[in-house]
Amino acid sequence: MVDDRRGEPLFERLCLIGVGLVGSSIARAARERGDIARTVVAHTRKPETLARVRALGFADVVEADPAEAVRGADCVILCVPVGAYAGVMAAIAPHLAPGCVLSDVGSTKGSVIRDLGPLLPPGVHLVPAHPMAGTEHSGPDAGFADLFRGRYVILTPVPGGNAAAVERIAELWRRCGSMVERMDAATHDKVVAIVSHLPHLIAFTICGTADDLAEETREAVLKFAASGFRDFTRIASSDVDMWRDIFLNNREALLEMLARFTEDAQALGRAVRWGEAGFIEDRIRRGRRIRRGLIERKQA
Ligand SMILES: NC(=O)C1=CN([C@@H]2O[C@H](COP(=O)(O)OP(=O)(O)OC[C@H]3O[C@@H](n4cnc5c(N)ncnc54)[C@H](O)[C@@H]3O)[C@@H](O)[C@H]2O)C=CC1
Numbered sequence: 001m002v003d004d005r006r007g008e009p010l011f012e013r014l015c016l017i018g019v020g021l022v023g024s025s026i027a028r029a030a031r032e033r034g035d036i037a038r039t040v041v042a043h044t045r046k047p048e049t050l051a052r053v054r055a056l057g058f059a060d061v062v063e064a065d066p067a068e069a070v071r072g073a074d075c076v077i078l079c080v081p082v083g084a085y086a087g088v089m090a091a092i093a094p095h096l097a098p099g100c101v102l103s104d105v106g107s108t109k110g111s112v113i114r115d116l117g118p119l120l121p122p123g124v125h126l127v128p129a130h131p132m133a134g135t136e137h138s139g140p141d142a143g144f145a146d147l148f149r150g151r152y153v154i155l156t157p158v159p160g161g162n163a164a165a166v167e168r169i170a171e172l173w174r175r176c177g178s179m180v181e182r183m184d185a186a187t188h189d190k191v192v193a194i195v196s197h198l199p200h201l202i203a204f205t206i207c208g209t210a211d212d213l214a215e216e217t218r219e220a221v222l223k224f225a226a227s228g229f230r231d232f233t234r235i236a237s238s239d240v241d242m243w244r245d246i247f248l249n250n251r252e253a254l255l256e257m258l259a260r261f262t263e264d265a266q267a268l269g270r271a272v273r274w275g276e277a278g279f280i281e282d283r284i285r286r287g288r289r290i291r292r293g294l295i296e297r298k299q300a
């Protein structure tokens, strides 16, 4: 492996609010590289998580009080479910140091700007971010330093925001091995509604539909579950709080994509009912084309 470690850390004191899958992966990447932050502070609420995070040893300081955790930090990253942002921000805002860069990893971006913007103290720079990397697992044990390697991170800078702060967060993600893109929050929310949120909604639904089947059929479904259904169950095993919050905080874009999807699914169902082989073939070919395109892009 190429040793691309650099000298000076990007931040003196990086505080991660929440150290589940994503937060603990940032901490692990920072620890492994050494040039992201001199000190990593982890805030976790629950006593049992606190003990576990201490035992895992990926943070220099583990702090239960959010106000204490952010004290003196020059970078704070929120890594909690997006529905918790307003409460967390109310607790930390008065204690954020002037000049501090406040960022996040939340899966929705319009709601983040809505919930954090009004509480932002003067001199604190907000840089919303979303790593397009994750798994169906959660909690501090689930994280790993390479989670973000080779994956995109989308920044949605706020209009009139601090350009130097945006560049420092971009650099943090590059040091985690990610490719950084910028877009506005509304575009981000539409894109992730189709590539991430709708697929999860479909996975939760299809598992429920299978579970509603009569006992005998349900047993057979589970016994013979081929990879298609198994892939859905992997996605459907994701964290409850996180996905409830994503659905409720990307409501408009998700409902728009769901309406389009429902229309398209009904059109395919109609073709099945009326034996329209050509229409069915077209849809399948389109799926195959999209898959091929994705694979070619990865290889390019
Ligand atoms: N899981 C994934 O694949 C990805 C998740 N995200 C986003 O990252 C954020 C974190 O997700 P994960 O790390 O996967 O979740 P996680 O469930 O692994 O970790 C979240 C942690 O936050 C804690 N927490 C919840 N409310 C809190 C509060 N008020 N104060 C302090 N801690 C609190 C939870 O106890 C948990 O330990 C979410 O906003 C999610 O939308 C972004 C990209 C990928």
Ligand SMILES: O=C(O)C(=O)Cc1ccc(O)cc1
Pocket (backbone or CB within 6 Å): 106, 107, 131, 132, 133, 134, 135, 136, 196, 235
């Ligand atoms: O595990 C999967 O399939 C994912 O889709 C992970 C994921 C979940 C949420 C995000 O905002 C980004 C990535």
